[in-house]
Amino acid sequence: MAALATRIRVHSTKSLCRCFSSKANNEQTNPVRGMKDRFGEENRRFQWINDKGSKIASRYGFDQITTPILEYSQVFERTLGDSSDVVGKELYSFEDKGGSRLTMRPEGTAGITRALISQKLYNDLPQKFYYSGPMFRHERPQKGRLRQFEQFGIEVYGQSHASSDVETIEVASVFLKSLGLTSASLEINTLGDNASRQNYKTALKEYLSNYTDQLSEDSVNRILDSKSPQDIHILENSPVLSDYLSEASKVRFAFITRTLEHMDIPYIINPRLVRGLDYYQDTVFEFKVTSPLLGAQQGTVLAGGRYDGLVEKMGGPVGVPSIGWAAGLERLSLLVDDNKIPLTARPIAIIPVPDRGGSFSAEPDNNKNNTPSVMALHSHAMSVGAALRAKGMRVEFMHLTGSSSSKSQLPKQLARASKMNASHAVLIGTDEMQKGVVTLKDLDKTEQQLCPVDDLVRTLSAQRPFRC
Numbered sequence: 001m002a003a004l005a006t007r008i009r010v011h012s013t014k015s016l017c018r019c020f021s022s023k024a025n026n027e028q029t030n031p032v033r034g035m036k037d038r039f040g041e042e043n044r045r046f047q048w049i050n051d052k053g054s055k056i057a058s059r060y061g062f063d064q065i066t067t068p069i070l071e072y073s074q075v076f077e078r079t080l081g082d083s084s085d086v087v088g089k090e091l092y093s094f095e096d097k098g099g100s101r102l103t104m105r106p107e108g109t110a111g112i113t114r115a116l117i118s119q120k121l122y123n124d125l126p127q128k129f130y131y132s133g134p135m136f137r138h139e140r141p142q143k144g145r146l147r148q149f150e151q152f153g154i155e156v157y158g159q160s161h162a163s164s165d166v167e168t169i170e171v172a173s174v175f176l177k178s179l180g181l182t183s184a185s186l187e188i189n190t191l192g193d194n195a196s197r198q199n200y201k202t203a204l205k206e207y208l209s210n211y212t213d214q215l216s217e218d219s220v221n222r223i224l225d226s227k228s229p230q231d232i233h234i235l236e237n238s239p240v241l242s243d244y245l246s247e248a249s250k251v252r253f254a255f256i257t258r259t260l261e262h263m264d265i266p267y268i269i270n271p272r273l274v275r276g277l278d279y280y281q282d283t284v285f286e287f288k289v290t291s292p293l294l295g296a297q298q299g300t301v302l303a304g305g306r307y308d309g310l311v312e313k314m315g316g317p318v319g320v321p322s323i324g325w326a327a328g329l330e331r332l333s334l335l336v337d338d339n340k341i342p343l344t345a346r347p348i349a350i351i352p353v354p355d356r357g358g359s360f361s362a363e364p365d366n367n368k369n370n371t372p373s374v375m376a377l378h379s380h381a382m383s384v385g386a387a388l389r390a391k392g393m394r395v396e397f398m399h400l401t402g403s404s405s406s407k408s409q410l411p412k413q414l415a416r417a418s419k420m421n422a423s424h425a426v427l428i429g430t431d432e433m434q435k436g437v438v439t440l441k442d443l444d445k446t447e448q449q450l451c452p453v454d455d456l457v458r459t460l461s462a463q464r465p466f467r468c
């Protein structure tokens with residue numbers, strides 16, 4: 001404390017303020033880099049995308065699952081593979097006060113697979129889940145790339161037939177179409193079974209050993225997934241996985257592509273699509289969109305694949321086949337056409353007008369001589385609002401401003417009602433209350449009429465342009 005006092009004395013007040021203000025204030029008022037506050041229109045858009053996904057997934061028999069944001073670090077380190085970008089560079093990990101090593105989930109699959117094992121859900125296969133929520137990766141923030149971002153995804157456990165791969169891709173395709181993203185193109189590939197991948201890795205390592213001084217990484221898996229132009233150039237002439245596929249893998253992949261054709265789901269085979277060899281096997285796929293709204297490297301809006309070995313790798317039973325995908329909501333939200341999002345219902349403004357007609361008592365709770373009190377007027381107006389809400393209408397009660405509650409603030413309240421795009425204002429003064437009516441003002445036509453309270457719901461339902 002003494003040391004602090006000495007230091008403070010040598011600063012002028014002005015420089016001290018500057019000292020405290022800049023960084024400290026920024027950190028106090030700004031969100032963390034790569035993380036965003038979301039509200040208003042953008043939040044409605046996210047909600048709409050999530051609703052579309054949930055409805056479509058439940059039509060295919062998926063159930064919602066919610067798992068914690070924090071998991072023991074091992075959940076991700078053991079499953080995503082040490083060589084993946086996510087584990088190598090992007091994890092938000094820390095030690096908690098009890099000394100446990102925890103990680104904020106960078107994706108959904110590992111946590112959901114952990115839940116399948118902890119809750120013994122594998123005893124009742126198949127299990128089909130959909131999920132949504134925030135994920136965390138320490139990446140360089142760009143358009144469509146954040147450090148906290150949201151995903152909507154699905155996972156299927158206990159179905160191994162290639163038709164289940166097709167159905168999983170079909171859900172993705174229906175989901176993206178429902179958002180109006182008809183131009184998203186499906187790229188698909190097979191990584192083959194274990195034997196195919198081992199043969200390929202050996203050949204690839206041999207090829208890459210000629211370029212070690214020019215490559216951005218030393219890991220084969222990362223090179224395959226690399227976005228560096230130099231790596232991509234070197235890979236142009238590398239061996240391709242399709243030349244190393246076993247017969248069974250080829251037959252399986254042919255079933256998938258032919259069935260997609262039958263189902264009118266267009267695709268492009270991209271023999272260089274790998275998505276990290278550790279995690280996936282057989283089918284991998286991505287839906288891509290080319291748009292100036294997304295950064296050059298953020299064209300993939302949805303990605304997934306088959307990961308049959310994961311349940312076993314995480315300590316669950318052997319032989320639980322699994323497949324899934326995840327879509328990035330920030331990227332989808334940038335692409336969705338605003339016209340697709342349904343308009344929110346316009347509110348109805350309820351305006352108490354204490355000094356309008358009749359006499360009233362300024363005493364808040366005085367009801368002597370049958371003179372209505374301000375409090376009685378407010379509770380009456382609020383119950384009119386409650387009756388409209390009970391019928392599903394959106395109602396904004398226009399509270400008086402300041403401490404005075406006995407003087408009308410009608411012009412200001414009407415201006416506020418118009419600003420919030422209210423379709424009608426319901427004016428309730430002492431006279432109206434005593435007669436059991438309200439003054440109903442159509443704010444688009446600037447017309448008004450007296451309307452019995454009991455008839456208000458019917459009248460508004462007939463007149464309003466947008467209903468809930």
Ligand code: ATP
Nearest residue numbers: 139144145146149300301302303326327328330331
């Ligand atoms: P990318 O190649 O763009 O880094 P990824 O392969 O790391 O993506 P996945 O782990 O497959 O991504 O996640 C599925 C989807 O989640 C991606 O296709 C993308 O739409 C979205 N996504 C991934 N990382 C981010 C991020 N940092 N910010 C916003 N969305 C993201």
Ligand code: MG
Nearest residue numbers: 085086137139
């Ligand atoms: Mg990434």
